[in-house]
Amino acid sequence: MNAHADTELLALLDQIVDPLIGRGLAEAGAVAEARREDGRAIVHLRLDFPAASLRDTLIGRVRALLTEHGIESQVTLDWAVRSHAAQQKLVPLPGIRNVIAVASGKGGVGKSTVAANFALALLAEGARVGMLDADIYGPSQPQMLGVPDEKPQSPDGKLAIPVRAHGLQVMSIGFLVDPEQPMIWRGPIVTQALMQLINDARWDDLDYLVVDMPPGTGDVQLTLAQRIPLAGAVIVTTPQDIATLDAKRGLQMFRRVEVPVLGIVENMALYTCPNCGRSEHVFGQGGGDSIAERYDVELLGSLPLSRSIREQADSGVPTVVAEPESEIALLYRSIARRAVARLAYGEAPDAFPSIEIAED
Numbered sequence: 384m385n386a387h388a389d390t391e392l393l394a395l396l397d398q399i400v401d402p403l404i405g406r407g408l409a410e411a412g413a414v415a416e417a418r419r420e421d422g423r424a425i426v427h428l429r430l431d432f433p434a435a436s437l438r439d440t441l442i443g444r445v446r447a448l449l450t451e452h453g454i455e456s457q458v459t460l461d462w463a464v465r466s467h468a469a470q471q472k473l474v475p476l477p478g479i480r481n482v483i484a485v486a487s488g489k490g491g492v493g494k495s496t497v498a499a500n501f502a503l504a505l506l507a508e509g510a511r512v513g514m515l516d517a518d519i520y521g522p523s524q525p526q527m528l529g530v531p532d533e534k535p536q537s538p539d540g541k542l543a544i545p546v547r548a549h550g551l552q553v554m555s556i557g558f559l560v561d562p563e564q565p566m567i568w569r570g571p572i573v574t575q576a577l578m579q580l581i582n583d584a585r586w587d588d589l590d591y592l593v594v595d596m597p598p599g600t601g602d603v604q605l606t607l608a609q610r611i612p613l614a615g616a617v618i619v620t621t622p623q624d625i626a627t628l629d630a631k632r633g634l635q636m637f638r639r640v641e642v643p644v645l646g647i648v649e650n651m652a653l654y655t656c657p658n659c660g661r662s663e664h665v666f667g668q669g670g671g672d673s674i675a676e677r678y679d680v681e682l683l684g685s686l687p688l689s690r691s692i693r694e695q696a697d698s699g700v701p702t703v704v705a706e707p708e709s710e711i712a713l714l715y716r717s718i719a720r721r722a723v724a725r726l727a728y729g730e731a732p733d734a735f736p737s738i739e740i741a742e743d
């Protein structure tokens with residue numbers, strides 16, 4: 384904060400509480416500069432999460448408030464993502480400020496699809512993002528991100544350069560093994576291979592590395608949750624009862640190793656019939672809401688069961704890239720913003736409304 388900060392301006396800026404930040408702008412440390420020059424206020428906001436979609440609204444709110452108080456202003460906003468603490472004693476990974484695990488209590492809930500769109504959503508919001516596909520039992524990121532035939536190169540013979548896909552830096556166990564062959568490695572070898580994949584890559588200045596975790600809560604998952612320096616985890620679930628029971632195990636696993644759970648994503652929550660327009664909760668209603676409440680964790684968003692989500696992910700161009708202005712892409716972006724805002728600013732006092740949207 385500027386040494387000559389104007390206290391009147393700071394007090395006014397503290398009246399603005401964005402739900403993602405949860406506190407006044409000055410109190411949250413989001414004011415990099417607040418001073419007067421030739422009778423005008425010069426305000427510079429700097430957030431700890433990428434906020435491309437928030438920028439104009441927040442600038443507008445600040446300008447409107449200052450105008451109300453008869454102050455002409457020039458307001459700018461940018462972001463610089465800080466590194467947040469990982470589990471005790473783990474050394475941060477070079478080139479990566481924060482690692483976020485995307486996990487699920489069981490297979491087939493759409494975790495990899497959420498992970499791909501989540502990473503692309505962070506990129507669209509203005510962050511530098513990488514993807515580590517650690518889903519040893521079914522590495523699907525090369526296919527989903529449209530780079531199934533690529534291999535990471537290693538010019539120095541030591542570190543591998545991650546493959547670029549839609550602007551993401553990507554490493555996957557799928558680049559190294561034939562994805563058609565079932566994995567028959569045993570636990571310790573799996574974790575060793577994954578740690579090597581993450582450690583032997585030359586990650587280039589990432590705000591976030593998203594890790595697509597193997598599904599479930601067994602030994603491999605637990606070891607990874609202990610050994611990868613994680614800033615936080617996002618849990619994907621379907622509203623089906625049994626899946627949410629599994630999701631609870633996922634939550635508990637991360638809590639046991641002291642990794643903050645940033646929230647839950649409820650996938651395939653709602654289906655809207657393209658012919659008659661009727662909406663149906665195919666797997667039952669409110670599962671994500673109920674674990675969110677019971678375990679004191681945020682429901683980051685609910686995604687519909689949608690043919691376009693499946694077709695776009697399967698064809699190598701996930702929805703956030705394929706249809707960036709679609710409702711579903713905007714929903715992924717909202718989920719991603721909430722997760723990283725939670726990482727940056729902790730508990731937000733205002734509960735977010737849960738959003739459900741229908742497929743057209």
Ligand SMILES: Nc1ncnc2c1ncn2[C@@H]1O[C@H](COP(=O)(O)OP(=O)(O)OP(=O)(O)O)[C@@H](O)[C@H]1O
Nearest residue numbers: 490491492493494495496521598687688689692693
């Ligand atoms: N919201 C959705 N609507 C429709 N289809 C979806 C949705 N989310 C994922 N899918 C589809 O469901 C299938 C399984 O998704 P995905 O591979 O992401 O699951 P997963 O949980 O990662 O599975 P596993 O853990 O077994 O690897 C894919 O064909 C994907 O395209």
